[in-house]
Amino acid sequence: MKKSILLISAILLLITTITSCASKEKPPRERDENFVADIGPYSIGEFHIYTAYGISKPKISDFKATFYPRSNYIYFQTKIGIDNVEFCLSYNERKSLVQAKDQYLELYKTKKIKNEKPTKKNAFSKGNVYINWGTLGPSHSAYAPYYTNIEYILDNKPYFRILCEQAKELDDSGNSSPRVKIYISPKQWEEICEMCEQAKLEARADEIIAQANEFDTDYGFDEESDEVEQIDQGDDEPELF
DSSP, X not given: OHHHHHHHHHHHHHHHHHHHHXXXXXXXXXXXXXXXOSSOOEEEEEEEEEEEETTOOOEEEEEEEEEETTTTEEEEEEEETTEEXXXXXXXXXXXXXXXXXXXXXXXXXXXXXXXXXXXXXXXXXXXXXXXXXXXXXXXXXXXXXXXXEEEEETTTEEEEEEEEOOOBOTTOSSOBOOOEEEEEOHHHHHHHHHHTOHHHHHHHHHHHXXXXXXXXXXXXXXXXXXXXXXXXXXXXXXXXX
């Protein structure tokens, strides 16, 4: 008898707990540096810049930028050499690059850029970028170290350079990410920064949410009406014929 009572009590407690949890709505997550909105990714634009694969000469690559609101990452997709590559930049990595860009532009505007070999010692910034790559499509992943500085290319013009070093794949398969150089001019930086401005990304996310929440009230659905027919809740059986 006691065992039956304990079993019934345990079942009632479990039901009460489940019901209580189900009845509580999860509060919406607040926006921070790792989250903007609970919506899917969307395209934010394209740009065309010079890149170099390994020790090859710079060639034009076409980049597509996609914003991921759930993680506040921007994915930059392109094809470099034989690989399809995605450079995935977090909010903090983007801020670091903007600070390095500002140093570059200040030197460029004041004509104080030295024509010296770019090395880690004269780098503006250093960091790690999450990179996906693969011949047919991004199928490998790694955290690749990078550093930024200036390199004179194309008619001896001082370009902002991002050098992504090789890095071992995360699953220890033995594969390594491609060694890639990315070159950005002052004008291109202006266009990229406008495209990737955080305030603009958040505003677009808000627009998407607002559009999803739109509800046509032209028919007065939310308005009270005395003309709504009241359904009889009597106990009579419904007439089938």
